[in-house]
Amino acid sequence: MSADIYATPDVSKKVRYNRNVQEDKEEWEEREVEIYEATDAIGDDHTDNQPHGGGPHTERHPPALQRRPFRAAALCLAVLCFLMITGIIILSAYYYLVTLEKDQLQTRYDQLSSNYSQIQRKVSEKWCPDGWKRSGCSCYFKSEKTKSWFESREYCQQRGADLVVINNEEEQKFVTELGKDGESWIGLLDEQRNGEWKWVDGLPLTETFWASGLPHGDGYIYAATCCDQQGKWTQRRKYEPKKWICEK
The missing domain is CATH 1.20.5 (Single alpha-helices involved in coiled-coils or other helix-helix interfaces)
Incomplete structure (x- = not known):
């Protein structure tokens, strides 16, 4: 051992x-x-x-776990870019369609306006009798002869009209152009000789185009004419011979 x-x-x-x-x-x-x-x-x-x-x-740490957030972020960015591009494409297409529709509507509107003008012209030609001129919704006749105010009015009434009543500046310009060769009777009268002028349809004056210093009264019955050289109304004794303008 x-x-x-x-x-x-x-x-x-x-x-x-x-x-x-x-x-x-x-x-x-x-x-x-x-x-x-x-x-x-x-x-x-x-x-x-x-x-x-x-x-x-x-x-x-395993590398796969670290790369997952980056891959997810890249995927989200790619989806966002895709959505943005898709939105831009959709908006561009929508804008193109709206512009195209607008152009088509404008073309259609122009065609309708042209057709309306043609129809209106044809209706106007048939609406107003021969020798009458149309403005707005009325037909006007300018005489070449002369008569007293009452005789002139009688002529208009026999044709379903009356001496012209001027309601606004636009109509005043039209009547001035129509009677540019001299004064013509219009449907305005001071029958009571008191300076109370009225239109033949019974309405008082709302807008006037008198010449300077008019109207005035001296006991005579006056009627109005249109127009002087400045395109203004004048007053004449109703028995004076003047041309006249009818309206219907």
Whole structure:
């Protein structure tokens, strides 16, 4: 037994065991290094923030988890761009259609306006008797002969009309142009000799175009004529011979 105590110990098995453990550990570390080197090649930004050493307890994150947010952001951006482009295309198409429809409506309106003018001209020609001129909704006749105011009015009434009643400035301009060759009787009379002028339809004056200083009264019955050289009304004794203007 004492011989066994002092005998040289056999450490070959232990050495072999330690060597095997050491070799397995180195091989495992080499594999781990290779894995993390591949990871570093995919995402350098992430690995720069991690501690170096590559030990078995060093915290690492798989690169796929890090790339998912970037892929999602890129996908959202692509969808947003697609929607924007689609919206621009739709708006452009809508604008084109609206412009086209507007042009078509304008063309149609021009055609209708032209047709209306033609119809209106034809109706006017048939509406007003021969020798009468149309303005607005009325027909006007300018005589070439002369008569007293009452005789002139009788002539108009026999043709379903009366001496012209001037209601506004537009009609005043038309009558002035119609009677530019001299004064003509119009349907305005001071029959009561009191300065109360009335139209033949019984209405009082609302707008007047008298010449300067008119009207005036001196006991005679006056009637109005249109127009003097300035396109204004004058007053004449109703028995004077003048041309006349009828309206119906």
